[in-house]
Structures are given as structure tokens and as C-alpha cells.
Amino acid sequence: MLNRGVEPDIALMSRLAKGDERALEELYRRYSPSLYALLLRMLQSPEEAEEILQDSFVQLYREAARYQPERGGVAAFLFTIGRNFALSRLRNRKARPPKIDDLDLHNPEQELGLWREDDPTDRILVRRALGRLEPTDRKLLEEAFFDGYSHSELAERHNLPLGTVKTRLRRALLKLREYLGGKAVSEEA
Amino acid sequence: MKDLRELLPDYALGLLEGEEKAQLEQALQSSPELQAELSELRAVLYQLPESLPPVAPPPRVWAQVQRRVSPRRDFLRWAAAALILLGLGGFGVEQYRRYQALAEEQAKLARWLSDPEVKWQLIRNDQGQTFGTMLWREEGPCLMVLREPPPRGKVYQAWGRKHGAPPVSLGVFTGRVFETNYEGFDLMGVSLEPPGGSPSPTLPLGRVPTS
Numbered sequence: 234m235l236n237r238g239v240e241p242d243i244a245l246m247s248r249l250a251k252g253d254e255r256a257l258e259e260l261y262r263r264y265s266p267s268l269y270a271l272l273l274r275m276l277q278s279p280e281e282a283e284e285i286l287q288d289s290f291v292q293l294y295r296e297a298a299r300y301q302p303e304r305g306g307v308a309a310f311l312f313t314i315g316r317n318f319a320l321s322r323l324r325n326r327k328a329r330p331p332k333i334d335d336l337d338l339h340n341p342e343q344e345l346g347l348w349r350e351d352d353p354t355d356r357i358l359v360r361r362a363l364g365r366l367e368p369t370d371r372k373l374l375e376e377a378f379f380d381g382y383s384h385s386e387l388a389e390r391h392n393l394p395l396g397t398v399k400t401r402l403r404r405a406l407l408k409l410r411e412y413l414g415g416k417a418v419s420e421e422a
Numbered sequence: 423m424k425d426l427r428e429l430l431p432d433y434a435l436g437l438l439e440g441e442e443k444a445q446l447e448q449a450l451q452s453s454p455e456l457q458a459e460l461s462e463l464r465a466v467l468y469q470l471p472e473s474l475p476p477v478a479p480p481p482r483v484w485a486q487v488q489r490r491v492s493p494r495r496d497f498l499r500w501a502a503a504a505l506i507l508l509g510l511g512g513f514g515v516e517q518y519r520r521y522q523a524l525a526e527e528q529a530k531l532a533r534w535l536s537d538p539e540v541k542w543q544l545i546r547n548d549q550g551q552t553f554g555t556m557l558w559r560e561e562g563p564c565l566m567v568l569r570e571p572p573p574r575g576k577v578y579q580a581w582g583r584k585h586g587a588p589p590v591s592l593g594v595f596t597g598r599v600f601e602t603n604y605e606g607f608d609l610m611g612v613s614l615e616p617p618g619g620s621p622s623p624t625l626p627l628g629r630v631p632t633s
Contacts (some may be wrong), residue, residue: 266476274474283483305461309468320436355472377435378470405623407433410466
């Protein structure tokens with residue numbers, strides 16, 4: 234993923250667990266542009282995305298000692314924190330805000346994070362893998378992941394039985410794993 | 423075990439609730455296989471943000487994170503301010519008042535100097551001797567900055583003058599900086615006066631043409 238720096242993420246996490254703020258700064262430099270993009274996509278509000286981004290890194294700092302590398306990478310650990318914060322924000326809202334179609338990229342505060350030495354390879358791979366999913370499966374997966382829709386909300390939005398939504402979501406995620414180079418799965422999954 | 427495995431994608435997506443969630447979480451505690459599979463699914467899932475172009479957050483976010491993880495810094499700032507105040511307390515109230523006036527002058531000057539629209543000209547007498555600088559903006563406000571504070575027992579007085587008319591007093595000041603407005607005057611000047619000022623300049627120091 235993004236870990237092509239000199240010091241591995243895991244080493245940074247163990248420094249962070251000892252309270253080394255420079256490790257936090259390096260992790261922020263590596264992951265804040267992707268996490269901010271995710272939060273903007275989920276919340277559709279720069280103010281709330283900033284707030285949750287801030288909370289996520291503070292939480293990463295506090296929870297660094299509890300991080301277990303065998304349970305997954307640092308990026309997934311951080312993104313889980315950020316996404317969970319965003320999900321509870323979304324679920325507390327009475328109504329979902331309309332989507333912002335395009336972020337204003339002329340806004341100097343929303344420049345593309347190219348300074349992060351952005352390598353579009355991952356983006357292309359993920360987009361290609363998503364493109365191989367059956368279109369409804371893809372839509373369900375994206376709406377569950379980015380918009381935090383529950384099974385029943387998805388069933389209603391797509392006019393599908395609840396069981397079908399569950400099956401399709403599972404299939405989408407397992408297929409994505411296969412396309413991104415993980416295990417192949419049989420169709421009955 | 424097979425049934426619980428099937429719950430993993432929903433769990434990774436945060437869509438599992440109630441009994442199923444509790445059951446899976448309990449099983450995860452004791453099953454390295456389930457844990458490994460969950461990590462793998464999460465790794466895949468959290469590649470989804472990679473499909474979005476990264477966006478650099480505004481610099482204030484990092485500043486706020488730093489502030490929250492190091493409250494120590496805020497404490498040091500507070501302690502430094504407290505020390506200054508305590509030190510000033512030793513010098514007495516008068517010194518503190520002067521210190522405050524000086525700080526206000528510096529803040530005012532910094533505000534003016536940071537404005538890219540500001541122009542400036544020297545305040546000088548007919549012999550070319552300079553006493554300070556006048557900063558001004560087109561729409562009328564100006565700041566007189568004198569090189570030295572007035573000598574003991576004297577004050578500075580600012581004047582505005584229209585050609586052919588007597589000078590109009592704009593106020594007296596005991597520091598080095600005075601903010602006023604030059605609109606409607608052809609000349610701006612400064613004089614040294616006894617405390618309280620005078621109806622007309624007694625010891626003019628210098629002037630600045632405004633047009």
C-alpha cells in the first residue's frame with residue numbers, strides 16, 4: 234500500500250506507543266490525505282471530515298500501545314478508527330446530506346495530496362478490481378462502505394430482498410479480495 | 423465455524439449487530455483462523471479509499487492534533503506568561519502599564535506592516551532631518567512612527583494642515599506610535615509640546631505631504 238517509506242509503519246507504531254510524537258507526524262504525513270479523502274467522501278462535509286480526521290489521529294496516538302501487528306496493517310487499523318467515527322456521525326444525523334459531486338479543487342485548502350509523492354498505481358488497481366465486480370454488487374459494497382448504509386437501507390434503496398443484499402455484499406467483498414490478489418473464492422460464498 | 427466465517431464480511435463492514443455480533447466477537451477471541459481471515463478482509467476493504475484521489479487536509483488539522491496530544495505545550499505557554507506577569511509585578515504597576523503600552527504599539531505596527539497595501543514616507547524637517555516615518559493607506563488611515571519617545575516632560579502632538587489654513591490638532595501621544603487619518607489634509611506634521619498639547623505647534627519637528 235502506501236508503505237514505501239524508509240521506516241516501516243509497524244516500527245513507527247511501536248515508537249508511537251512510547252509517546253514519540255515524531256512517529257505520529259510521519260504516520261500523519263503518510264495517511265492523512267487518504268483518510269481525509271475517505272472522510273470527505275463519507276461525510277460530504279469538509280468541516281466534519283477535518284474534525285474526525287483530527288479525532289482519528291488523536292485516537293491512534295492513544296491506542297498505539299494496543300495495536301497488534303498480527304491483527305492487520307497500520308493503515309487498516311487507522312482507517313477502521315476513522316471510519317467508525319464517521320459511521321457514528323452518519324447514524325446520528327437525522328437525514329443524510331446531499332452529495333457534493335466534486336470537491337472544489339481550486340480551493341487551496343483542498344489541494345490534491347500530491348506532495349505525498351502520490352503513486353496512482355494502487356488507485357488504478359483498486360478501481361480496476363472494483364470495475365470487475367457485478368455493477369449492483371459494486372454499488373452495494375460502495376454504499377455500505379462509504380455511506381454506511383445498513384442491510385435494510387440497502388434492501389430498500391435497491392429494491393432487493395434482505396437476504397440477497399447480504400449474499401451480494403459478501404460476494405462483492407470476497408471477489409474484491411480475489412481480484413486484489415488474495416484467495417480465490419467459490420461462487421457459493 | 424463455517425457459519426461464523428460467513429459473518430466476517432458483514433462484521434468487517436460494520437454491519438453486524440446484536441447476538442450475531444456478540445457471538446462472532448467471542449469466537450474471534452479464541453480463533454486465530456477467524457482473526458487472520460478478518461484481518462485479510464479488512465486489508466481488502468481498507469484498500470477502497472485508495473480508489474479516491476488523496477486530498478491534503480488543511481494545515482490547521484495537524485496543528486490541532488499536536489495541541490491535543492501535547493497539552494504540555496499549552497502548559498509551558500501558560501507558565502511562561504505567568505512568569506512574565508510575576509516578573510512585571512516586581513517592577514510595579516507603572517512598569518507593567520508601560521510594558522503593555524509598548525506591546526500594544528508593537529502589535530499595531532505589526533498589523534500595519536503586514537498589510538501589502540500600505541505605503542510609507544519619512545517625517546522630516548526643512549533641513550532633511552528625519553524624525554520618523556508615516557505609514558498610510560489610500561483610503562485615509564495613517565500611522566505615525568517616531569524614532570524616539572518624547573523627552574521627559576514633553577509629548578508629541580500630531581497635526582493636519584490644509585494649504586492656506588491653520589494646522590488642526592489630531593491628538594497628543596507619549597509613545598512612539600500614533601494612529602490617525604490624513605483625509606482632507608495636504609500636510610501631516612508632528613511637534614513637541616508640553617503635557618496636554620498646545621492650540622498651535624510650538625516646536626514643529628517634521629512633516630509629510632499627503633498629495
